[in-house]
Amino acid sequence: MTDSVRKTVRDNLKKRYRAERYFRWFGVISVGFGLLCLVALFGDIFSKGIGAFRQTAVELEVFFDPDVLGVSASAEEAKIRTANFDGLYKAVLRERFPEVTTRGDRRVLYRLLSTEAAFDLQALSMANPDLIGQTRKIWLLADDDVDMYFKYGRSGEQVGRLSEAQQAWAEQLIAQGAVKTRFNTGLFTNGDSRDPEIAGVKGAVLGSLFTLMVTFLISFPVGVAAAIYLEEFAPKNKLTDFIEVNINNLAAVPSIIFGLLGLAVFINYFGVPRSVPLVGGLVLSLMTLPTVIISSRASITAVPPSIREAALGIGASKVQVVLHHVLPLAMPGMLTGAIIGMARALGETAPLLMIGMVAFIIDPPSGVLDPATVLPVQIYLWADSAERAFTERTSAAIMVLLVFLIVMNGLAVWLRSRLETRW
Amino acid sequence: MKRVICSVVLAASVVSTPGIAGARDYISVVGSSTVYPFSTVVAERFGRVTDFRSPKVESTGSGGGFKLFCAGVGENTPDITNASRAIKGSEIELCASNGVAEVEQVLVGYDGIVMANAIDAPVFELSLKDVFLALAKQVPDTSGKLVDNPNSTWADVNASLPAIRIEVLGPPPTSGTRDAFVELAMEGGAKMVDSLANLRAANAGDETVAIMSTLGLSASIAQAFENSKGKAPTGADIFVQIAHAIREDGAYIEAGENDNLIVQKLAANPNALGIFGFSFLEENADKVKGASIDGRVPTFEAISASEYPVSRPLYFYVKKAHMGTIPGIQEYVDEFLRDAASGDEGYLVDRGLIPVPLGESRVEAVK
Numbered sequence: 152m153t154d155s156v157r158k159t160v161r162d163n164l165k166k167r168y169r170a171e172r173y174f175r176w177f178g179v180i181s182v183g184f185g186l187l188c189l190v191a192l193f194g195d196i197f198s199k200g201i202g203a204f205r206q207t208a209v210e211l212e213v214f215f216d217p218d219v220l221g222v223s224a225s226a227e228e229a230k231i232r233t234a235n236f237d238g239l240y241k242a243v244l245r246e247r248f249p250e251v252t253t254r255g256d257r258r259v260l261y262r263l264l265s266t267e268a269a270f271d272l273q274a275l276s277m278a279n280p281d282l283i284g285q286t287r288k289i290w291l292l293a294d295d296d297v298d299m300y301f302k303y304g305r306s307g308e309q310v311g312r313l314s315e316a317q318q319a320w321a322e323q324l325i326a327q328g329a330v331k332t333r334f335n336t337g338l339f340t341n342g343d344s345r346d347p348e349i350a351g352v353k354g355a356v357l358g359s360l361f362t363l364m365v366t367f368l369i370s371f372p373v374g375v376a377a378a379i380y381l382e383e384f385a386p387k388n389k390l391t392d393f394i395e396v397n398i399n400n401l402a403a404v405p406s407i408i409f410g411l412l413g414l415a416v417f418i419n420y421f422g423v424p425r426s427v428p429l430v431g432g433l434v435l436s437l438m439t440l441p442t443v444i445i446s447s448r449a450s451i452t453a454v455p456p457s458i459r460e461a462a463l464g465i466g467a468s469k470v471q472v473v474l475h476h477v478l479p480l481a482m483p484g485m486l487t488g489a490i491i492g493m494a495r496a497l498g499e500t501a502p503l504l505m506i507g508m509v510a511f512i513i514d515p516p517s518g519v520l521d522p523a524t525v526l527p528v529q530i531y532l533w534a535d536s537a538e539r540a541f542t543e544r545t546s547a548a549i550m551v552l553l554v555f556l557i558v559m560n561g562l563a564v565w566l567r568s569r570l571e572t573r574w
Numbered sequence: 575m576k577r578v579i580c581s582v583v584l585a586a587s588v589v590s591t592p593g594i595a596g597a598r599d600y601i602s603v604v605g606s607s608t609v610y611p612f613s614t615v616v617a618e619r620f621g622r623v624t625d626f627r628s629p630k631v632e633s634t635g636s637g638g639g640f641k642l643f644c645a646g647v648g649e650n651t652p653d654i655t656n657a658s659r660a661i662k663g664s665e666i667e668l669c670a671s672n673g674v675a676e677v678e679q680v681l682v683g684y685d686g687i688v689m690a691n692a693i694d695a696p697v698f699e700l701s702l703k704d705v706f707l708a709l710a711k712q713v714p715d716t717s718g719k720l721v722d723n724p725n726s727t728w729a730d731v732n733a734s735l736p737a738i739r740i741e742v743l744g745p746p747p748t749s750g751t752r753d754a755f756v757e758l759a760m761e762g763g764a765k766m767v768d769s770l771a772n773l774r775a776a777n778a779g780d781e782t783v784a785i786m787s788t789l790g791l792s793a794s795i796a797q798a799f800e801n802s803k804g805k806a807p808t809g810a811d812i813f814v815q816i817a818h819a820i821r822e823d824g825a826y827i828e829a830g831e832n833d834n835l836i837v838q839k840l841a842a843n844p845n846a847l848g849i850f851g852f853s854f855l856e857e858n859a860d861k862v863k864g865a866s867i868d869g870r871v872p873t874f875e876a877i878s879a880s881e882y883p884v885s886r887p888l889y890f891y892v893k894k895a896h897m898g899t900i901p902g903i904q905e906y907v908d909e910f911l912r913d914a915a916s917g918d919e920g921y922l923v924d925r926g927l928i929p930v931p932l933g934e935s936r937v938e939a940v941k
Contacts, residue, residue: 258919262924270622312857312859312860344618345611345614345615345618345925346618418650422650424598424649424650425602425650426602426630426632507632509632509633510630510631510632510633511610511613511614511617511630511631511632511633512628512630512631513617513618513621513628514621514627514628522600522630534832534834535832535833535834536611536834537611537833537834537853537854537857537858537925537926538857539857539858
């Protein structure tokens, strides 16, 4: 009798252990799968994007020929600014490859250098007019096709667009050690461009910052005020229940709808200009408001009632209780919620489509009323461009966006651990 | 805690400093995604070589561009809209009803639409008729009646083509490229089918009804047209309906507006063909190759000389009323029309634009 019971228990136990083991394995496999996907995604982005942080440059002997430029060293600044620097870098290339004589071949030859070369030479001459008439060895920015060829084409990873003649010229320069890659500062200091070699994320980063600033300044105070009222002052009745249900629903509304609302209300009714961070921030703050309210309410409820009662007990008014005790204690949680809401807003493109922030804008914005795009839009625009070199820039921009997100989430974690009081 | 509040206040003061919105001092351009790559290059040059601010360019599609452009006169409406087709009568009316009276049309150049496949895939030599028979929703069967497209491989369409499954990646109906493809390639191909060509030539009334019945089309189609347009359809009206209908059984795959994505998919799938603009073929010449259509390979020269059959003009439209108030519009137009930009050897040509032949007039008022 007892033996059979023991046997049943033993068998049963084995089964239960097995089930437990399976369950654990299943958990490990799920986590492993998630990690694998993440590693694959990051690995892909990093391997594609890392190249964009290096930029190919070509060293050429530049004779700042006053005849080509049409100005002398003693000319005024305005004259130097408008001198023929376009002609200068072309003359330099002709000098370097004297065997290229026909007009068509020369056009192809000029495409070894970026059109930016002219502006670099201009900047050098403006800074030091004495250069005119002298000869210097200068590293000039290579064209994006040369860049692709030097970075990937030679090892056979990619067949680029460089013609055979151009490849021969490039090889000649490479053999003389006149081609190198250098850190791509332009990626961080330039605005958008249609030439991949000079396109940068500065405009998009500033646009994102201005937009998020507006979002924060609107959604945080309004969200916190709404949360405090609903939590501490509002009577519990059907109306407040109705409002609560609606706030929760609003958090789940697809973001494009806020874009349509923004177009109708802010742009068409209030006449806020299109494509500026102000209107982008307004739209995104509508979107993050429910998140801020919900997280703020949660952190207000987390403040122990004993603190409120103690304050009331020594004669504080309701407003004093809230402002002196509840709000400071709930603030870390509120800020964390707000930052997480903002991190979501940072990745949004859909609502911005409706209000004209998906646009090609070259000059980085200097305020909330200048036209601007944001980082995810920049990524979208580059992914859509035909030039091959934009592929690696797209991945590089994704890396910048990820850094942005990690910093914001890091800030949220830091605030929580630094300011949070534990009971 | 105080520090956090301080920083918030500081941030607030930064936001409030850049003054109140003055008059807009940059050009606002909207419109076609096909003209966008050219428009942005010009905008960039313009911002660099002149003292004006760089224009803002949005890609909204041709139709979307006209909607914004024709919304009225004033700072909050765009100054220029790009289009991969000419302005429609209904859009001119919309403009006029919102007070946008004087509009100038500028011909930018031409664009070819190519059908391409992976570089190592079989060579396709198509005719417009092949394209129509492969992609139309309904095609005539041996008895001359219209049936749902039965062709599943290219060899079914034309015995000289490879026997691989028809799989074409193309733009969705919202795209100007799709509009142009349907108008130029599908209509062009349908005209090559005798029974459909007869239908196209038929007058409204009995003649059309007779041809429709030989094609096996029910009279309700004509009735539906009459109900919506208020007049009996001519043969050409019915023809357009048939020619513009692309099959929906999976042989034509809508691949979104992103042409780069189509190129990537083609490189991965040697059996598929893709439909996109010539500039993308040129940029990715090491990955994909264009199919010849009616014996013409899509090359720069063939499109420029209008020999390649699937090519279309690109335009932009300028709101004359803004010329005094927004600085730089005339200069932007001049930059676009300069030989160094859209001439035979201009920088736009390097980007895949097919230039307008010399001597052709490029600027005219819209009436």
